[in-house]
């Protein structure tokens with residue numbers, strides 16, 4: 001278990017399209033464990049492998065007691081529109097309002113190689129979309145309608 005370095009905006013790894021995982025190796029399992037440690041330390045709700053410099057289609061999402069490991073995840077259905085403030089561990093001290101679906105369904109593989117589907121609403125749907133975008137080199141700042149500094153948020 002280890003805390004990994006989270007890459008920041010400007011690092012070209014964050015702009016690459018990630019490759020699918022073909023086989024779940026001990027290295028992939030270790031990466032998942034390290035991503036959990038890293039996300040916990042950073043107190044975030046989601047982390048994608050390219051944020052720690054690994055260009056593979058892997059995402060973890062942890063909101064309250066719901067924790068998902070998603071290997072080769074795909075959004076297979078979505079509904080609605082919500083505009084809320086979003087942030088990213090790779091873009092520190094910034095916030096932006098982004099339109100996302102209110103509900104999304106993801107199909108992914110777990111660490112045992114089993115395919116599963118999960119639905120999320122509200123923050124969970126937002127997080128699925130934000131993290132999956134990372135796998136295609138997309139940051140939320142590309143989609144943000146407005147950007148804010150932390151002091152703007154505190155006043156709101």
Ligand code: NI
Pocket residue numbers: 087088089090130131134
């Ligand atoms: Ni992010």
